Amino acid sequence: MIVRHKLLADLVKLWKDGELVDRIDHLPIELSPRRSKHMGRCCIHKERAVWKYKTFPLLGFDMSDEYDELTPLSDYARRALERNGDLKENILCVIDEACTSCVQVNYEVSNLCRGCVARSCYINCPKDSVHFNKEGKAYIDHDTCISCGKCHSACPYHAIVYIPVPCEEACPVKAIKKDQDGIERIDESKCIYCGKCVNACPFGAIFELSQVFDILEGIRRGEKMVAIIAPSILGQFETTIDQVYGAFKQLGFYDVIEVAQGAMDTISNEAHELLEKLEEGQPFMTTSCCPAYVQLAEKHIPEIKPFISHTGSPMYYAARIAKKQHPDAKVVFVGPCIAKRKEARIDEAVDMILTFEEVGSIFAGFGIDLEKAPTYHPPFTSVREAHGFAQAGGVMRSVQSYLKQDADKFTALNVSDINKKTIALLRTFGKQKKASHQFIEVMACAGGCITGPATHNDIVSGNRQLAKELLTREETYATLDY
Numbered sequence: 136m137i138v139r140h141k142l143l144a145d146l147v148k149l150w151k152d153g154e155l156v157d158r159i160d161h162l163p164i165e166l167s168p169r170r171s172k173h174m175g176r177c178c179i180h181k182e183r184a185v186w187k188y189k190t191f192p193l194l195g196f197d198m199s200d201e202y203d204e205l206t207p208l209s210d211y212a213r214r215a216l217e218r219n220g221d222l223k224e225n226i227l228c229v230i231d232e233a234c235t236s237c238v239q240v241n242y243e244v245s246n247l248c249r250g251c252v253a254r255s256c257y258i259n260c261p262k263d264s265v266h267f268n269k270e271g272k273a274y275i276d277h278d279t280c281i282s283c284g285k286c287h288s289a290c291p292y293h294a295i296v297y298i299p300v301p302c303e304e305a306c307p308v309k310a311i312k313k314d315q316d317g318i319e320r321i322d323e324s325k326c327i328y329c330g331k332c333v334n335a336c337p338f339g340a341i342f343e344l345s346q347v348f349d350i351l352e353g354i355r356r357g358e359k360m361v362a363i364i365a366p367s368i369l370g371q372f373e374t375t376i377d378q379v380y381g382a383f384k385q386l387g388f389y390d391v392i393e394v395a396q397g398a399m400d401t402i403s404n405e406a407h408e409l410l411e412k413l414e415e416g417q418p419f420m421t422t423s424c425c426p427a428y429v430q431l432a433e434k435h436i437p438e439i440k441p442f443i444s445h446t447g448s449p450m451y452y453a454a455r456i457a458k459k460q461h462p463d464a465k466v467v468f469v470g471p472c473i474a475k476r477k478e479a480r481i482d483e484a485v486d487m488i489l490t491f492e493e494v495g496s497i498f499a500g501f502g503i504d505l506e507k508a509p510t511y512h513p514p515f516t517s518v519r520e521a522h523g524f525a526q527a528g529g530v531m532r533s534v535q536s537y538l539k540q541d542a543d544k545f546t547a548l549n550v551s552d553i554n555k556k557t558i559a560l561l562r563t564f565g566k567q568k569k570a571s572h573q574f575i576e577v578m579a580c581a582g583g584c585i586t587g588p589a590t591h592n593d594i595v596s597g598n599r600q601l602a603k604e605l606l607t608r609e610e611t612y613a614t615l616d617y
Contacts, residue, residue, distance in 0.1 A: 138339050140496050142166070142186065143193050143347065147500025150351060155216070159208045163187045181232070188232045192342035195349065197228035215348050220486075223344055226328055226476045229311075229319050233340035237300045239317065240275075241282040247294035248272045256286035256295060305335035307554045308435055327430040328474035329553055329579040330588025343473050343589070346487045347497065350467055354387035361461050362388045362489075363453040365470030366395045367525035367584040370601030371491050371591045377510040382503050384511045389464060390457070395517035397453030398524045398533075405446040405530070406537045409574055413544060417442065419570035422530050424448045426474035427579035431553060431561075438565030449524060450475060454484035469494060471587025474579065490589035519605055526601065527551035527583035531576040545573035552581035 145162060149155040163186035167179055176182045190208055191197060194215040244256075250271030257265040257273065264280040265273055273294075275286070287295045302311050302319055310325035311332050319340070321332070333341045354360055362383050372379050380391045401424065412420045423429060423444040432440045450468050457466045465486040468475055472490070479485040489497075498505065520536050523529035528549040535547055548571075550557055561577065564570065580586045585601050586594050 136334065136339075136492065138189070139193075139342070140492065140499070142189055143345070143493060143496035144499035146190065146193055147347065147351070147497050148502075150348065151501055156209050156212045159190070159212045162190070162208070185230070185233045188230045189339070189342065191230070192228055193345045193347065195223070195344055195346060197223065197225065197344060198231050216352050218349060220349065222346075222480075225321075225323055225344065226473065227321050227323070227326065227333070227341060227343050229321060230340045230342060231318050233338045234318050234336075236338060237302075237313075237317075237319075238298050239313070240277045240280070241298055241300075242275060242280065242284065242287055242295055243298055244273045244275055245294050245296050247292050248290075249292055249294070251291065253291070255289035255291060259285045259289040261285065301335040301337055302332040302341060305331040307331065307558060308431065325434060327427045327434065327553070327579070328477050329427040330473040333473065333588050343476065343490075345493060347489065347493050350487055350489060351386075351497075353465060359389045359461060359464040360387070360467055361390045361392060361457045361464045362467050362469050363392045363394050363397070363450065363457050365468070365472075365525070365584060366393070366398065366449070366522040366529075367471050367587065367590070367597070367601065368469070368491070369522060369525065369604035370585050370597035370599075371471075371495075372505055373592075373596075373600070374505040374508070375510070376604065377512050378505050378508045380513065381509040381511040382498060382505055383469075385503060385508060386497065386501065388467070390461060391511060391513055392453055392457050392460075393513055393515070393517050394449045394453040394468070394470070395521035395524070396456060396513075396515050397451065398449035398521035399517055400452040401446055401449050401524075401530075402520065402533045402537050405444055406534045408444055408446050409534065409545065410538070410541060413573055418567060419564065419573045419575055420444055421564075421575045421577050424524065424530055424576075425578050426472065426478040427553060428577040430474060430477060431558070431579075436558065436561055436565055439561055442565065448478065449521075450478065450485065451482060454482060458484050471584050471590040473588050491587075491591040492589045495591035522605055525583060525585045526598075527578050527581070528576060529583060531574065534574060546571070547574040547576070548572035549576045549578075551576075551578040551583060553577075553579040 149158055163183040166186050167182045169179060187208060188198065194211050195218065196211055261283065262279050262281055264276045265286055266276060267273055287297055308325050308327055310322050311319050314320045350360065368379060369376060383391050409420050419442060421443050423446055432443055454466050466484060467487045467489055468479060468485050469489045476488045479488050520533035523533060531547045531549050535542060550560065582598060585597050590597060
């Protein structure tokens with residue numbers, strides 16, 4: 136994340152100074168100037184090549200866009216600035232040059248092997264893949280090994296170690312695996328865009344295709360841009376939220392609208408839909424706010440699709456508020472979520488996406504000091520429950536708060552962090568005719584959106600700051616007219 140932030144901030148600074156095309160070819164050398172071996176790479180030239188190719192997705196391209204290795208970065212930068220809204224089909228990509236060091240095997244015998252008489256590893260192997268050398272020490276034949284892990288579990292000395300491929304291990308739906316060249320590839324027919332692989336890769340080889348320069352260039356051309364900003368913005372930057380919104384105005388955004396305003400529509404509509412579904416005899420209903428969960432149901436758990444709420448996400452309603460107020464503007468959703476890029480492809484009211492991580496880089500590239508930024512306060516103030524969507528359980532608590540008089544009609548459950556265990560749980564829910572909980576909130580990230588894959592602040596600080604900010608917000612619907 137530090138590397139991504141540094142690289143994008145430098146690119147944005149070049150763009151701001153009008154030097155992106157002229158100086159981008161020198162950037163890899165400026166970032167790695169020494170002619171010596173680089174830690175983690177075979178040589179400095181490899182590191183510079185990695186810098187070059189990591190620039191691709193930040194400009195909105197991926198490795199498939201390179202047809203000639205001699206084509207300079209300046210050519211891609213020029214094409215990025217001339218691009219007029221044409222999006223590639225894929226949302227994520229793997230940088231080939233950076234993805235080179237993960238092992239091909241999952242289990243290996245370490246030097247802790249004592250060559251014991253019991254030979255539990257050999258006895259428990261279903262494929263006879265464990266053999267012994269002249270000293271009686273075990274080794275694994277990886278041509279026949281199926282990586283079942285039984286030898287790993289059986290060894291009394293814990294001498295057999297599990298060697299994970301971090302991105303593959305992080306992916307809950309097995310959407311990423313190595314190709315014939317040993318490079319990881321993402322199968323977007325399986326991918327739910329949860330972003331777990333992006334931050335799991337120790338080499339920073341997995342990127343989302345950015346729209347930063349499409350947005351900045353649009354502002355430079357005089358296009359009206361409206362930023363709709365997710366509730367988790369409250370935990371991202373260590374300054375007042377009005378100064379953060381003021382910094383967006385300083386970048387050139389025509390208006391700033393809180394997605395929490397859209398969340399208020401989500402709460403009321405979701406609450407009414409829940410009561411209607413229960414009255415119709417449906418055993419339970421799940422939320423629909425998390426696009427990664429929606430993709431999970433669409434691609435992997437079709438049995439739970441009938442139980443997903445038809446209510447739009449906060450982004451859906453906030454985008455329509457923005458389009459109503461500014462019909463001639465482009466709407467840019469700003470949040471911590473990679474999956475929102477997929478939702479935006481489906482929602483005609485959302486034109487482009489920025490992540491908090493990208494916003495932090497833009498502020499750095501522009502040299503904006505947030506503590507000195509002018510303040511801007513959106514005209515509409517959303518209630519605390521709407522901003523609480525940023526936390527796991529926030530949607531659940533908001534609906535419970537809204538339906539205080541009908542609290543005895545349902546119980547609620549929060550399911551956060553999409554992994555193999557929670558996927559199995561959701562499959563069980565989809566097969567039930569009766570349910571112990573009638574309202575189920577599902578979020579892909581363990582702590583909700585505040586722990587999303589594209590946040591700017593670290594998780595601990597973000598949660599602490601969000602909790603502090605929520606205390607300043609109104610906490611009741613008593614004064615609202617729904």
